[in-house]
Amino acid sequence: MNNTAFLALILLASALAAKADQSAVPQPSAAAPASGSKTVKLCDNKTTVQVSNDLPKTRAEGQKISDSLMAQWKASNPNNSWMQEEIEAHQITVPADNTKLIGTGQSSTYGTVTPQDVQVWKNETYKTAVYGSSVFHSGDKLGSEIAVSCDMCHPRAANTHPESYPKFQPQLGRVALLRDMINWCIEHPVRGKVLAPDDPKMRALEAYILAQRKGVALDYGKR
Amino acid sequence: MNRSGKMPHTKSVETRHVEEREELFRGLRNLDRRSFLKVSTGALAAAAAVGATNHFHSFLPVNVAYAAEGAALPGFTFAYISDSHLYVKKTNERFVRQLLRAVDDVNNLNPQPDFVFYGGDLAQLGRKEELDLGAQILKSIKAPLHMMVGEHDWYFDMGQRWNELFGPQNYSFDHKGVHFVVLMSVQEKDFWTARGMSPAERMHTVAGLDNAVQSAFEVGAPQREWLRKDLEKVPTSTPLIVFSHSPLYKLYRPWNFWTDDAEDVQALLQRFDRVTVLHGHTHQVLTNRIGNIQFHGMLSTAWPWPYAPQGLPPLTVQMNRPNPFDSNDGLGDGSVTVHADGLVDKLYNLWNRNPMQVKASYLSSGGKSDAPVAPTLASY
Numbered sequence: 208m209n210n211t212a213f214l215a216l217i218l219l220a221s222a223l224a225a226k227a228d229q230s231a232v233p234q235p236s237a238a239a240p241a242s243g244s245k246t247v248k249l250c251d252n253k254t255t256v257q258v259s260n261d262l263p264k265t266r267a268e269g270q271k272i273s274d275s276l277m278a279q280w281k282a283s284n285p286n287n288s289w290m291q292e293e294i295e296a297h298q299i300t301v302p303a304d305n306t307k308l309i310g311t312g313q314s315s316t317y318g319t320v321t322p323q324d325v326q327v328w329k330n331e332t333y334k335t336a337v338y339g340s341s342v343f344h345s346g347d348k349l350g351s352e353i354a355v356s357c358d359m360c361h362p363r364a365a366n367t368h369p370e371s372y373p374k375f376q377p378q379l380g381r382v383a384l385l386r387d388m389i390n391w392c393i394e395h396p397v398r399g400k401v402l403a404p405d406d407p408k409m410r411a412l413e414a415y416i417l418a419q420r421k422g423v424a425l426d427y428g429k430r
Numbered sequence: 431m432n433r434s435g436k437m438p439h440t441k442s443v444e445t446r447h448v449e450e451r452e453e454l455f456r457g458l459r460n461l462d463r464r465s466f467l468k469v470s471t472g473a474l475a476a477a478a479a480v481g482a483t484n485h486f487h488s489f490l491p492v493n494v495a496y497a498a499e500g501a502a503l504p505g506f507t508f509a510y511i512s513d514s515h516l517y518v519k520k521t522n523e524r525f526v527r528q529l530l531r532a533v534d535d536v537n538n539l540n541p542q543p544d545f546v547f548y549g550g551d552l553a554q555l556g557r558k559e560e561l562d563l564g565a566q567i568l569k570s571i572k573a574p575l576h577m578m579v580g581e582h583d584w585y586f587d588m589g590q591r592w593n594e595l596f597g598p599q600n601y602s603f604d605h606k607g608v609h610f611v612v613l614m615s616v617q618e619k620d621f622w623t624a625r626g627m628s629p630a631e632r633m634h635t636v637a638g639l640d641n642a643v644q645s646a647f648e649v650g651a652p653q654r655e656w657l658r659k660d661l662e663k664v665p666t667s668t669p670l671i672v673f674s675h676s677p678l679y680k681l682y683r684p685w686n687f688w689t690d691d692a693e694d695v696q697a698l699l700q701r702f703d704r705v706t707v708l709h710g711h712t713h714q715v716l717t718n719r720i721g722n723i724q725f726h727g728m729l730s731t732a733w734p735w736p737y738a739p740q741g742l743p744p745l746t747v748q749m750n751r752p753n754p755f756d757s758n759d760g761l762g763d764g765s766v767t768v769h770a771d772g773l774v775d776k777l778y779n780l781w782n783r784n785p786m787q788v789k790a791s792y793l794s795s796g797g798k799s800d801a802p803v804a805p806t807l808a809s810y
Contacts, residue, residue: 295642295643296635296638296641296642296643297638297640297641297642298642298684344638344640353517353521353522353523353524354517354521354522354554355522358638358639358640359639359733360733360734360735360736360752360754361736362639362640362684362685362735362736363640363684363685365736365738365739366736366751366809366810368810370810371810378755388754391754391755392754395754395757396733396754396757430807
């Protein structure tokens with residue numbers, strides 16, 4: 208989880224605490240013990256903490272509530288930093304920068320492009336490529352029976368040449384797309400099970416491989 | 431079996447013989463021929479006294495006399511196998527079969543090489559079982575064997591099992607007038623303690639060629655000091671052949687095709703007239719020359735690496751792009767011919783393809799003569 212998201216959760220919990228401050232009536236859902244308490248819920252809509260109504264309504268107490276929620280969330284999501292770790296280890300190419308579109312948007316579907324739009328486009332695209340990297344580097348995720356992963360022949364996706372597809376592959380007897388070669392590699396050198404074309408792992412692998420060749424001119428059919 | 435292949439607690443008759451002979455060679459190196467014959471006769475008597483009677487012929491080192499005079503060496507060949515990356519057999523039998531193929535290759539060489547050099551990364555994840563399996567397979571090599579360590583052998587138990595099996599990770603020896611040095615060039619700075627990594631996690635991180643969490647490889651100050659001292663006794667006219675697992679120069683940091691203190695090590699080697707460095711790790715045909723030093727890579731028996739996107743030395747003629755439909759393409763082993771002048775021709779025995787030879791004359795001429803045949807399909 209990055210710092211911005213963490214901060215957002217803190218703010219949310221603080222806001223909830225502040226709201227409780229303004230509210231004269233106890234929350235209906237809170238099964239009130241003697242002194243009365245209320246339930247504060249995290250934005251995942253699952254994680255909760257009971258807060259006594261007598262709690263001083265200060266920022267410091269609000270912080271405690273948010274820390275308690277985050278601690279619970281982190282404990283139940285031990286893999287929460289997978290994306291950060293994957294990026295640190297394998298330095299995946301970031302997608303194109305679209306910030307110059309902010310404030311423009313004539314004839315776009317949703318009107319003017321906002322910074323949030325640009326952020327979402329980037330995050331979602333990047334997440335797919337980063338997940339692809341984690342599959343690419345893991346024999347387990349690829350289902351390899353012999354502990355072989357893609358990076359063992361293609362560090363940082365080198366020599367995967369996605370720009371050269373589609374091309375006629377005599378060994379396959381037909382025109383191969385990038386995903387056909389990915390599947391060939393999974394089946395043979397990796398010795399795993401082939402992926403369906405729309406399998407999330409296949410889509411992510413394609414995203415990662417294309418990300419790593421960002422900027423290379425397309426040249427389909429190149430041998 | 432020679433010193434590098436010895437077991438730690440027992441010294442066979444052969445081992446003691448080789449050690450005694452090496453000691454004698456070392457002492458003889460700077461003598462002129464007349465004094466040499468005198469000392470040599472003394473050595474024969476000494477050898478007889480300790481009971482090494484079967485090996486009298488070895489104590490007539492004509493080659494060393496030549497080396498002492500700075501004249502031509504007899505010339506010889508040695509073979510190499512490298513980067514087998516063994517898992518245990520039940521995990522991955524393919525890599526095991528590929529190492530067996532290489533062992534067959536060197537055992538079928540006729541004439542036999544003077545010795546076989548193993549270039550590191552015998553194991554994939556540094557486990558005892560992997561190293562033991564490798565040691566067992568390498569025992570069937572007929573020629574004497576010299577071992578070098580790679581990062582895949584080291585970072586599970588920090589070299590403990592490798593040292594038990596094969597002895598110290600850096601050492602030197604002399605053979606037919608050439609001084610050989612074996613380095614441990616894959617020292618990494620501690621990235622694991624602060625991260626609270628287990629030995630398996632540490633090993634797994636280092637095992638990822640493109641994993642940026644690990645540190646850069648280096649020989650390190652203590653070993654450079656050892657090297658300086660080792661070379662002190664060696665005259666500059668003696669040909670030098672150095673083995674390192676990582677290339678002893680800076681090619682491409684993101685894949686650790688790199689030795690961080692390469693310049694410092696090169697500085698120790700530059701005073702010699704003829705220096706060759708042979709390295710593993712890069713799994714490809716790789717050629718370089720820096721000043722006096724000629725560099726050659728070694729092939730892997732496990733998988734080929736692509737060429738790095740940057741930093742390829744201009745003298746490198748690439749091997750053909752491996753064909754993924756042809757298993758074992760881009761893999762192989764090879765041999766090294768040491769000429770009378772102490773420089774070497776490097777043969778890459780590419781399985782399933784024509785071999786590639788990179789001659790000393792190609793490097794000495796700065797690429798002007800004897801260029802290897804360029805591939806039809808270079809890297810993308």
